[in-house]
Amino acid sequence: MTLVLLILIPLLTGALSFAVKGDAAKGLALISTMATLAISAIVSAGNYTAPPATFSCEWMPQLGASFSLLADGMSSMLCLLTGIVMMVVMISQVNKDVERPGSFYGFMLLAQAGLMGVFLASDALLFYFFWELALIPVYFLCSQWGGEKRIQVTFKFFVYTFLGSLMMLAGLIFLATRNPGANAYSWANIVHTGASLPVGQQMWLFWLIFIAFAIKMPIFPFHTWQPDTYEQSPTPVTIVLSALMVKMGLFAVLRWLLPVLPAGVDYWSNTVIVLSVIGIVYASCIAIVQTDIKRLVAYSSIAHMGLMCAVAFAHNGVGMHGIMVQMFNHGINITGMWLIVSMIENRWGTRDMTKLGGMASTAPQMAIALVIISLANIALPLTNGFVGEFMLFNGLFGGAFANHMTVMVIAGLGIILGAVYTLNMIQKTAYGEATTMVIAKDLSINEYVGLAIIITLILFLGFYPKPLLDLTASVAGMIVH
């Protein structure tokens, strides 16, 4: 029943939020996210000692769909990430005002409910239901609270991702109807059906399903919605998109693609790996020439997701384990990046790096946080990013595909290019003389708390990654074998 709470709390408080006005909505959202985080922590802790928690009840037996949830290591880890990130977002919002706060936080909480559902669902139709539930609030958030070009950009984002979703739905329906029954959409049945399909069918089904995930992650060349959307969205939404929603795509690959269509995956894995690795180098190069910090972070995220996606298809146990770790770490780190970016934008009124500088003199605490988070972003040892990245490279290097060593070295160029654009960003924003007349205030208390949570996680998991590794070890092993 605790699993249902993970979805119900944000769903109900979200619905309630629409009726609330002013600061009360903010408070409600903060309390709601704290409660959800506490429960996801309990669920995660349970995984160390007991078998994964499950929940199941009747939903639409006529269609063969049931309301079944499963919280194994990977699911509970992602729920925990969602819980932490949403809470940090709400903490950072304490001293900020948005228009129509009731609806804003309502949509945010609804998106959280959708995300929790996606990570927990063990029924394909339920999975699809939550997948869309997570998307729609984000659409409203972008289109109503976004930047100048929001309508055009959000429309592209929505059509693009919705197109993918529909294709995935078609694929799932196809699979369920091959083997109908009361549990046609259950994960076990979908896996059983998919794996027994002839190779020829798996080959085209693969793309029907994978496109949705590839757009969501996003994988080169399906990524162009992302920098625009990140740029135009308000920061809390950007965080939800980049820290959590992109994980939906990767998570879906691991849960709803790799085990479901093994022969199709085998057939296409080289293609996907090549696309992903091109994406790493390509996105890193483009990040170098960005002047808008938001776009820079967006391209850096594409590069990071590219590495994870490549390893997902490398068929390597350590690599798969690394993906689990890195999904969590990437979520934490990029949340920290966006928090700082939004603080910069609030204080200096611009995101253009050519107009910034001198943060280390005017707002030293912020500059320290920026440096630490940036270093985690380029996977410096003893930050959380390193452990995951090392395991990912290890997985790619030892992967079961053609030219695996060469491919790893090319992907490895990302660590050099990553250092280039990240240090450029630090130099242009934090160092140098203060370029504007703006007297920037250093961190306020709530900003301090939010960043402190992020930085503590970065350093703790960088030094002692064992809790994260132990939580996800068995799932990683199961996916590969």
Add this chain to the structure above:
Amino acid sequence: MSQLVYLIPLFPLIGFLINGLLWNKMPKSLAGIIGSVAILASFVVSLGIFMEVKSPNFHGPVIVTLFDFIQSGNLKIPFAFQVDALSSLFLLIITGVGFLIHVYSASYMSHDEGMVKYFAYLNLFVFSMLLLVLGANYLIMFIGWEGVGLCSYLLIGFWFKKREYTNAAKKAFVMNRIGDLGFLVGMLLVLYYFGTLSYQEFSGALTSGHVGVDPSVYTAIAICFFIGATGKSAQIPLYTWLPDAMAGPTPVSALIHAATMVTAGIYMIARSNALYTLSPFTLHIVAIIGLSTAIVAATIAIKQYDIKKVLAYSTVSQLGFMFLALGVGAYTTAVFHVMTHAFFKALLFLGSGSVIHAMGGEQDIRKMGGLGKHMRITQMTFLVGCLAISGIPGLSGFFSKDAILTAAFAHSPVLYVLGIAAAMMTAFYMFRLYFLTFTGSFRGTEEQHHHLHESPAAMTLPLIVLAILSVVGGYVGLPEVMSEHNLLNEYLSPVVKNLAEAPIAAATEWMLMGISVGVSVIMIFMAYSINKTPNFVPNKGLAAILENKWYVDELYDTMIVRPIEILSGLLDRYAERMGIDGSVNGVGKLVKWGGDRMRLLQTGQVGFYIFIMVMGMVVLFALSFLWIK
């Protein structure tokens, strides 16, 4: 005692945390004390461990495992330290010289507003270096390896308001990262073929000789590691960051050049000696790169006018000597030179700091001269450093440099001759620096002249201690012709031994020594006669090329940096915005265009709709017929 080894990195870490967390509250003087005491405590523990390893009761390396760092399936990498002769020797160098630099810094940096931050970084630097040499596997070494890269970045860009300083910091980090990629790939190769990163298991597998691994794999791993070493230890082609790293405060240069960071590459190869011994091809490359670096850097040093730049290129050149030693299989000799170099190079850098301090920040030796009259201690200790690095008998540099040249001779006389050439230049540019700075008459402004003074005791005491070490430090490695016991080689022998070469006759060895001493002395006199009455005219021809460092920075800029920037710009404008995003938008437009056309079908006439409906049914009917058949 060796079970307490974790204390050694722990003290600097605590020092870092105290100064780092209280950076805006801590009084400056206290920060210096905390930072220095932390290193002193590590030094004391290191000394205890050194004594233990030295005693005959110590058998084999002691592994101290703290916890599982990464564990996944068969992959198991513990956070573990290894205590043996090699690591304990490096511990002494790092904490000993590091401590002196801390004490010196407490005085040198006392006027800087960022002093607390400075000591936090300095402690973190030593912490990283200690992890690097203490790790029991390559991953822990890598943590320290990238850690010192980060700390050098932070300290080079310490005065972050100046753009050129932060540029230098960035360059150091990125160049190191290029090397780090090599190291990373090397590690992955080791993991892939040997399933472990632990030194003991890896070298055990190599020496047992029946691992079923193709010898070309050894070479691949050795080359990858060496790429890492060229980055960290500033060898061709990745050396250009080190001279630029002078942007940081001067004691930092002493730390980077003497006790930490640049010696990491030497340590790594000495640590992996079993691997390099199996790959003679890589050893050749190491020797060639080392020797080339020694010569190229020495030529550049001859024509530099910045006191720190001369010393920086001298470091690059001396590191080249160390790699030459490694390349001819004289691993312990390389470690020997690491040690003596740590003494005299720390001395020289701190001495230059004392000079810069007295000159009120001036670094151009054309504006100095005659400083000896005003700062006797700095002058005398600096002279000791110059004599040591030039290889004058009786001082530490003589023994270590001579050992390298002798080993090179045993390997190939060509290497020896080229090595002598580099050694000649060393004596020349060091004494050029000495004479221009300390002798003759003062060439700076009246104001500077008035300001000249000897540095306070907190700065001169470390100079004196280092000067003493620069004199006596060489007696632990006496050559065979002088003593039966080479203490250092005996100490290191359980971990690393020099490769056997055909023995050299005693007479030949004496003669080689005579040659190298002779040319050095001649060069010192030449430096004196040329710089007795300095006359600075703009350089022309070769001299101008040397002053501009062979234009290597410009070359890298046009060959690598600019092309990447241009490519990235093109990708962004054409591939990304026009190509991919353009076609996505194109599809969108196409759909819209199609929709506009389809809209015309909505005529509102019921008869037309029925007609279309019937036609559709007919088509479906026909299709289903075909399907069944």
